Amino acid sequence: MKKLFASICAVLLVSACSSNQGFETYGDETTGGWKEGVNIADLETTAMTKAFSNETNDVVYFALNSSSLDATAKADLRAQAEWLKKNPKALIVVEGRCDERGTREYNLALGDRRANMAASYLIANGVESNRIRTISYGKDKPVVLGSDEESWAKNRSATTVAY
Secondary structure: OHHHHHHHHHHHHHHHHHOOOHHHHHEOOOOOOEOOOOOHHHOOOOHHHHHHHHHOOOEEEOOOOOOOOOHHHHHHHHHHHHHHHHOOOOOEEEEEEOOOOOOHHHHHHHHHHHHHHHHHHHHHOOOOHHHEEEEEEEOOOOOOOOOOHHHHHHHOEEEEEEO
């Protein structure tokens, strides 16, 4: 029974390591940050992505038409910063989102302000700026579909994704 358990653990360990593209794929050993030319649209989920998502609250929320961080968002971002400092090879993308109301242009700009506000807070809490990229999806890639206040509130966000 112990041999079976050990074999299963070994297989799981090898498969987890083989899916860890993270820094080896996207990172620059010289700068410790992102490699030049990495396209955010081409990024794939890695073991680091899953670990970060499981061990932190990777989403912060915003009020309507706002990019200001409330106390809860600041606490979540401080916890993200601590995790990132303990995992110095993790690279992140902060994704800004908005609800479906407003024009596409307005929401892209607001999503950009949200992503940059979260990134700036992470930097202020000790995360190196060269490890961070931001992107705004505006209202184009909602987390939750729906045209009600609950759905809109969940889409007014900045999500931190680790690689």
